[in-house]
Amino acid sequence: MSNRNKSQTGLMIFLLVLLLMAMLLFFLLSTRDTDTEIFAPTVRPTLLTPEQSATATHTATVTATGTASPSPTVTHTVTVTSSPTLLPPTLILDTPAPELPPLPPVVAVNIPAAITGGVRHYGRYGELQDSGHIMVGFPAAGNISSAAFYIDMYEVTNAQLVTYLNASRLTSISLDYWPSEFAKWIDTFKPEAPLKQDDNGNWYVQRGDHSPARWVSALAARAYCANRGGRLPTPEEWKQAALWSEENPLRPFPWGAAPPDKTRAWFGEKEPTTVGQYVEGRSWIGVFDMAGNLAEWVQIDENTFGYIGGSFEDDAATLEKAVQNVTFVDASWALPNVGFRCVK
DSSP: OOHHHHHHHHHHHHHHHHHHHHHHHHHHHHHOOOOOOOOOOOOOOOOOOHHHHTTOSOEEEEEEEEEOSSSOEEEEEEEEESOTTTOOOSOOTTOOOOOOOOOOOOOOOOOOHHHHTTOOOOOSSOEEEETTEEEEEEOSOTTOOOOOEEEESSOOBHHHHHHHHHHHTOOOOOOTTOOOTTBOSBOOOSTTOSEEEOTTSOEEESSOTTSBOOSBOHHHHHHHHHTTTOBOOOHHHHHHHHHOOSSSSSOSBTTBSSOOOTTTOOOSSSSOOOTTOOGGGOOTTSOOOSSSSOEEEEEEETTEEEEESOOTTOOHHHHHHHHHEEEEOOTTBOOTTEEOOOBO
């Protein structure tokens, strides 16, 4: 064999060896167990905003019957409006209610003329002056058979709430045990929120001293009532004060069966108005604004809250349903269309 042929043969063998080594290296690299970082999106449950909760499409209806001792029997329909899977809890079980300093005692009750129009209105079956509030009701005596309780004649106003907050020196409260991202004690951040705090922590009313307090959670409302020695009404109590009468239990509206109009209630508007303006719309015992202006917090049980009564946002077609039904929401939500009054 010539030297030339030997050189060509050697080169071919060398190239073949390189090819085999390259294939072996590729095989080893492709089968080696390496650390791999896997990126996965974080999935979090989506919570409804308070506004969404009022218009969600899933509705479940629960009917419960409560009996006021000794009578009458009051039946209320509770309508739960929410997404079937996204409703946050109303309360965490076994969570203590916040303990706040009591208000200083108030003896005299001076209802501003802006509320009364210069005319003093009285409750029908009983009246109680309580820490700057006038309460009316039926103290289980006289010619009416009923459970004994009093209820505020007017919804709690911004001025009354600010007096309480500054008297108690309350500047903040922890809501860590309410997981909702919308949890609020009192919302002061919305542009339309009537209550604000200055740099020293003092509360003041931005506008509407005698308008009903709103952007106030059920938790804050419950604490306010507790510091007056009272509480939030139950749905049965609220409806007894608003809709019951001696002649016809469970009337469609506080004033009777006549359809809503602007002589009886504040509705179909963009914001609430001063409490106590609608004398023709009073309930049978003399309570103002139980239909329209603001809906109101009620407490169903220790762990469940809702609102009833309709608000300035309702129209004539929706106001009756709003007065008859309770809507459950998270107790830590501060809403633009919900206020409160107390019972004791």
